[in-house]
Amino acid sequence: MLLEITNLHARVEEKEILKGLNLSIKPGEVHAIMGPNGAGKSTLSNVIAGREGYEVTDGSILFEGQDLLALDPEVRACAGIFLGFQYPVEIPGVSNMTLLKAAVNARRKHNGESEIAPNDFLTWVREQAKKVKIDPKMLSRGVNEGFSGGEKKRNEILQMLVLQPTLMILDETDSGLDIDALKIVSDGINALRGPARSTVLVTHYQRLLDYVQPDFVHVLARGRIVRSGGPELAKELEEKGYGWLEAA
Amino acid sequence: MAASPDAAAVQNIREVTEMVASRKLYSAGFITDIEADKVPPGLSEDVIRLISAKKEEPEWLLNFRLKAYRRWLTMTEPEWAHVSYEKVDYQSISYYSQPKSMKDGPKTLDEVDPKLLETYRKLGIPLREQEMLAGVQNVAVDVVFDSVSVGTTFKKKLLEAGVIFCPLSEAVKTHPELVKKYLGSVVPFADNFFAALNTAVFTEGSFVYIPKGTRCPMELSTYFRINERNTGQFERTLIIADEGSHVSYLEGCTAPQRDENQLHAAVVELVALDDAEIKYSTVQNWYPGDEDGRGGIYNFVTKRGDCRGPRSKISWTQVETGSAITWKYPSCILRGDDSVGEFYSVALTNHRQQADTGTKMIHIGKRTKSTIVSKGIAAGRGQQSYRGLVRMLESAEGARNHTQCDSLLIGDQCGAHTFPYTEVRNPSATLEHEATTSKISEDQMFYCRARGIGEEEAVSMIVNGFCKDVFKELPMEFAVEAQKLLAVSLEGAVG
Ligand SMILES: Nc1ncnc2c1ncn2[C@@H]1O[C@H](COP(=O)(O)OP(=O)(O)O)[C@@H](O)[C@H]1O
Ligand SMILES: [Mg+2]
Numbered sequence: 001m002l003l004e005i006t007n008l009h010a011r012v013e014e015k016e017i018l019k020g021l022n023l024s025i026k027p028g029e030v031h032a033i034m035g036p037n038g039a040g041k042s043t044l045s046n047v048i049a050g051r052e053g054y055e056v057t058d059g060s061i062l063f064e065g066q067d068l069l070a071l072d073p074e075v076r077a078c079a080g081i082f083l084g085f086q087y088p089v090e091i092p093g094v095s096n097m098t099l100l101k102a103a104v105n106a107r108r109k110h111n112g113e114s115e116i117a118p119n120d121f122l123t124w125v126r127e128q129a130k131k132v133k134i135d136p137k138m139l140s141r142g143v144n145e146g147f148s149g150g151e152k153k154r155n156e157i158l159q160m161l162v163l164q165p166t167l168m169i170l171d172e173t174d175s176g177l178d179i180d181a182l183k184i185v186s187d188g189i190n191a192l193r194g195p196a197r198s199t200v201l202v203t204h205y206q207r208l209l210d211y212v213q214p215d216f217v218h219v220l221a222r223g224r225i226v227r228s229g230g231p232e233l234a235k236e237l238e239e240k241g242y243g244w245l246e247a248a
Numbered sequence: 249m250a251a252s253p254d255a256a257a258v259q260n261i262r263e264v265t266e267m268v269a270s271r272k273l274y275s276a277g278f279i280t281d282i283e284a285d286k287v288p289p290g291l292s293e294d295v296i297r298l299i300s301a302k303k304e305e306p307e308w309l310l311n312f313r314l315k316a317y318r319r320w321l322t323m324t325e326p327e328w329a330h331v332s333y334e335k336v337d338y339q340s341i342s343y344y345s346q347p348k349s350m351k352d353g354p355k356t357l358d359e360v361d362p363k364l365l366e367t368y369r370k371l372g373i374p375l376r377e378q379e380m381l382a383g384v385q386n387v388a389v390d391v392v393f394d395s396v397s398v399g400t401t402f403k404k405k406l407l408e409a410g411v412i413f414c415p416l417s418e419a420v421k422t423h424p425e426l427v428k429k430y431l432g433s434v435v436p437f438a439d440n441f442f443a444a445l446n447t448a449v450f451t452e453g454s455f456v457y458i459p460k461g462t463r464c465p466m467e468l469s470t471y472f473r474i475n476e477r478n479t480g481q482f483e484r485t486l487i488i489a490d491e492g493s494h495v496s497y498l499e500g501c502t503a504p505q506r507d508e509n510q511l512h513a514a515v516v517e518l519v520a521l522d523d524a525e526i527k528y529s530t531v532q533n534w535y536p537g538d539e540d541g542r543g544g545i546y547n548f549v550t551k552r553g554d555c556r557g558p559r560s561k562i563s564w565t566q567v568e569t570g571s572a573i574t575w576k577y578p579s580c581i582l583r584g585d586d587s588v589g590e591f592y593s594v595a596l597t598n599h600r601q602q603a604d605t606g607t608k609m610i611h612i613g614k615r616t617k618s619t620i621v622s623k624g625i626a627a628g629r630g631q632q633s634y635r636g637l638v639r640m641l642e643s644a645e646g647a648r649n650h651t652q653c654d655s656l657l658i659g660d661q662c663g664a665h666t667f668p669y670t671e672v673r674n675p676s677a678t679l680e681h682e683a684t685t686s687k688i689s690e691d692q693m694f695y696c697r698a699r700g701i702g703e704e705e706a707v708s709m710i711v712n713g714f715c716k717d718v719f720k721e722l723p724m725e726f727a728v729e730a731q732k733l734l735a736v737s738l739e740g741a742v743g
């Protein structure tokens with residue numbers, strides 16, 4: 001098992017949001033998590049990535065068999081977890097390249113490797129940028145500084161391609177994208193799909209799932225996974241909404 | 249430019265890079281173990297006469313010193329700055345110290361005490377000319393150790409271009425007419441308490457003269473270092489850019505770690521004649537004191553540039569990460585019509601450091617233009633103040649100023665303050681002032697950490713981004729050094 005979440009309870013500002021959530025992900029699988037606004041999807045993503053302020057009160061998360069909750073967020077990232085943010089933040093004056101390089105080298109250091117050679121790094125990043133149609137000029141701009149919504153999301157995918165994580169959690173990466181951008185983003189995700197990597201897609205829309213076919217679809221409501229199924233569940237949700245599940 | 253790098257140069261550069269990278273806390277804080285010839289503590293006319301005699305100075309210079317000293321006795325230490333510290337006991341300081349082996353002064357670098365060279369090597373200063381010639385840097389260095397210059401590199405090459413770059417005390421002997429004409433012409437001897445003190449007791453510093461129409465063929469640089477216990481350092485720098493000339497000058501400083509506070513009261517005077525340009529950059533990392541504010545350098549400095557000729561330009565760039573107390577306002581007098589003054593500053597205070605720094609732009613000439621970009625960073629219990637004056641005189645028709653003043657707070661025990669003063673006596677003058685205060689947001693920190701970047705590195709990266717507009721004004725090599733310095737200075741600022 002790549003990721004194993006058992007009976008997870010988490011609170012934000014004294015309010016319990018996750019109430020006994022279970023989820024198991026095997027290597028190579030793509031899981032879609034859907035659910036109404038405020039159900040706790042971003043909370044789950046943040047808890048996995050280790051954000052401060054999200055207090056786990058019960059349960060466990062194992063990543064490749066190790067206790068994830070004991071690790072700092074940067075260690076989790078170095079271990080292969082990637083969170084694509086719903087709202088990527090701007091970091092003025094810090095170029096995309098600087099951030100990427102620091103991230104790549106942090107990972108290498110974690111693995112006991114030496115720093116990447118500048119030329120290799122440049123070649124590698126440019127290659128990945130091409131895949132998500134990011135202009136090399138954008139690489140020297142400040143992280144997300146003045147980027148459009150679509151550019152920010154493509155930039156998240158670029159970082160993911162550069163870092164080659166083992167577990168990708170994409171929190172509403174498809175929201176606010178036009179159809180062309182959605183296609184680019186989906187291609188990026190699919191490019192990384194492979195037997196050793198797993199993906200969690202947090203989304204509201206069937207649309208993304210047309211491009212990135214999930215193995216499993218889950219509905220998160222009331223702090224729990226209330227229903228799981230195959231791709232057909234997403235279609236059902238698209239037709240019926242979440243009401244019938246919430247009432248259940 | 250340089251020959252192709254040979255093995256020695258590669259080695260040199262690698263060592264320098266490693267040294268800079270491995271600077272933990274204050275790694276420049278080692279003390280060189282050499283005997284020193286030191287004047288006993290205390291300040292009097294006799295001491296000033298002694299300093300002057302040791303330097304074999306002409307009568308006029310001794311009189312200039314004594315005049316300043318007598319005025320200084322009547323002055324009081326300024327208290328308007330937003331800093332608090334235990335007052336200096338001026339009688340407990342030694343006003344002159346020279347390493348013993350330097351008594352007769354070095355003739356060439358080969359005569360310099362190897363221990364001194366080792367000190368500079370440890371500091372990452374590539375002193376040996378041959379190493380530098382072969383390396384990537386093209387910088388002439390004048391190295392000052394306590395009160396004496398131990399050597400200036402690239403003298404010959406500079407001389408061929410007609411550039412004079414030497415210790416001030418040497419210039420007094422070799423170019424007395426230039427020194428006499430310009431010394432004290434920008435910062436008058438009684439300008440302020442610390443400037444008067446400096447004028448009375450200054451011991452070393454650099455002299456630069458760039459002849460008409462000459463572009464200085466390389467960066468000029470001085471490294472100052474305080475080493476002897478209980479000494480003050482009172483260096484004095486004078487740079488004259490004659491008509492249509494251009495020079496870029498960099499000053500770097502370090503001081504060993506000592507418990508007591510040490511005083512550094514420098515004066516820097518710049519003169520730019522018609523169409524001349526002076527770019528003056530400082531990377532200041534004097535010992536900042538320990539985490540509880542014990543020890544550290546008092547950095548009370550007067551720096552002023554005079555854009556004397558039309559279309560002249562003076563640009564100050566400073567990166568101030570060191571010192572316990574900083575009191576410093578590099579300024580421009582924009583006398584010539586269409587002259588330009590710039591001030592780019594990064595000042596960082598961590599732990600118990602306090603800085604009150606900024607600039608004065610005095611617009612006199614028509615269409616004079618000034619730009620101020622100040623980035624203040626406070627961490628720990630650091631206190632950070634920007635103090636700036638923009639004065640547009642009646643004659644300053646069409647003068648313009650733009651001020652951008654940003655503060656960044658790290659943690660909640662530090663403070664940032666801005667004191668902008670403006671005086672406009674010409675209605676056609678325009679001023680723009682923008683100021684921001686921000687904190688590193690939790691969102692930004694988490695974003696970096698979620699990419700695998702540790703807290704300290706994330707803070708340092710975000711701070712560097714904040715300072716980008718200033719760093720891009722620094723010469724390339726020094727911009728890299730400044731970034732690393734900032735990272736070191738921020739250690740312990742988070743968590
Ligand atoms: N940082 C926070 N501070 C306060 N409340 C929060 C915070 N993050 C999430 N919440 C609350 O937790 C609940 C779940 O939010 P979220 O996980 O963002 O849901 P979703 O992503 O499914 O829309 C909501 O009620 C939201 O208001
Ligand atoms: Mg959400």
